[in-house]
Each structure stands twice: as C-alpha cells, then as structure tokens.
Amino acid sequence: MEILYEDNHLLVVNKAAGMLVQGDQTGDTPLVDAVKEYIKITYNKPGAVFAGLVHRLDRPTSGCVLFAKTSKALGRMSKQFAAREVEKTYWALVPKKNIPESGTLKHWMVRNPKNNKSYTHSKEVPNAKHAVLHYTLKQQMERYSLLEITLETGRHHQIRAQLAAIGCPIKGDLKYGAPRSNKDTSIDLHARQLAFVHPVKKTQLVLQAPLPSRSVWDSVLCD
Numbered sequence: 001m002e003i004l005y006e007d008n009h010l011l012v013v014n015k016a017a018g019m020l021v022q023g024d025q026t027g028d029t030p031l032v033d034a035v036k037e038y039i040k041i042t043y044n045k046p047g048a049v050f051a052g053l054v055h056r057l058d059r060p061t062s063g064c065v066l067f068a069k070t071s072k073a074l075g076r077m078s079k080q081f082a083a084r085e086v087e088k089t090y091w092a093l094v095p096k097k098n099i100p101e102s103g104t105l106k107h108w109m110v111r112n113p114k115n116n117k118s119y120t121h122s123k124e125v126p127n128a129k130h131a132v133l134h135y136t137l138k139q140q141m142e143r144y145s146l147l148e149i150t151l152e153t154g155r156h157h158q159i160r161a162q163l164a165a166i167g168c169p170i171k172g173d174l175k176y177g178a179p180r181s182n183k184d185t186s187i188d189l190h191a192r193q194l195a196f197v198h199p200v201k202k203t204q205l206v207l208q209a210p211l212p213s214r215s216v217w218d219s220v221l222c223d
Helices: 031-042 071-082 158-165
Strands: 002-006 010-015 062-068 087-095 102-112 117-121 129-140 144-151 189-197 204-208
Touching: 002 204, 010 031, 031 062, 062 071, 071 189, 087 158, 102 158, 117 158, 129 158, 144 158
Parallel strands: 062 189
Antiparallel strands: 002 010, 010 062, 087 144, 087 189, 102 117, 102 129, 129 144, 189 204
16 A cells, blocks of 8 residues: 555555455455554554545546545545545546547536446436546557546546547446456556645645556656
8 A cells, every 4th residue: 555645634545456445245355444454553543443535436446545534634625525626637548549639528427326337428318417527638659648637527437438438448448448458457547646725734735646557657758
C-alpha cells in the first residue's frame, strides 16, 4: 500500500489496480480493511480502528483514494465531494485515433445493476442521470493516446462509458468495448490527482499518484 499523504486527519493512498475499495461477495480483502490494519499496527491502536471512506474507485482502476481518520474529517470531506469542490483528475489510455485535442462529453446515463454496467444516451430517457466530463489529449504514443479527464459529475462507470461512446474504450476494458483484456485484469484508467482544501488545516492540498508499473505506461511523459 503506497501512502501519498498522511496526517492526524487524512490518509491518501495509491490504490493498485485489481484491489477492491470496499468488500463484496468475492470475500477478497478490500483496501479499507488494509488501511485499518495499517493504522492499527503503525499506531498500536487497541480495539476498532476508524477509517472513513470518502469516495471510491472501480476495482480495475488505480490511483488516489482518500480516507478520513476522524469522523469530523469524514463529514467535512464528504461535504466537499457532494458540493463538487474536490478536483479529480484522471489519466486514461485509449486507442490512437483522430479525436479533437480537447472536448466536453455530455450524455444521459442509465445504470443496470444486474450486469453492473452503465449505458449512455444522447437524450434524456427514464431513470437517466446527466453526465459531463472534460478531456484533453496529453500525448500521442505509437498505439495509444493519453487523455487527461476531469469530471463535473460522478456517475457509475462514467469515464469508461462516455469514452466508449465516442469510440475510445479504455485499454483493457472489455466491459466497455476494448478488443482485449490486460493480463492482470486491470484497465488503464488512473486516478492521477486529487486537489482539495484540508478539512481542518484549511490549506490547499494537491496530491498525485505515481503511474502504474506496467510497461504500457513507461512511455508516458509526466509533467
């Protein structure tokens, strides 16, 4: 578990692709339990340990995940996320093709819980939620393009579904149309950066997660 930031109030980790954030029917150890165990052992805390999960990442996605170490921090950070005051930046590898160098994607999205998938629509349909993201083409590689994405809304599988809707499924994302999977079942979507106001200190924090240690990311130019 790679720790990106820690103080008495917050803990930010770089989640590995393939790790659950919260437990599910698989019974695999989730990140939240690993964080609690880390706090318990590091600080020799007896009894139950508090680690409040403020937001989530899909299992095959890597990058920044924020935990609150106190109930006060959890409440304040949850309000920042609800008010969309937290800047979340993602990097995604998609097939190399001719797309505008920047753009805004707007769709209406419907989630199907039976197959854990979201579907995009160009017009409003029953039970749909509006979804908006902005992207910038950061780099063209031999076979892939690197997109930087910021979200206006936080819908289920939003980035994955919206990029697939314009013919740019994320590398490895079979569920949304990628031609082949990655060997480790990951997808090449990385929660690169979180920027927010510290809930107690009131200072601005900008935290970046190092890129996954997979060869396809080696040619990415970081700035």
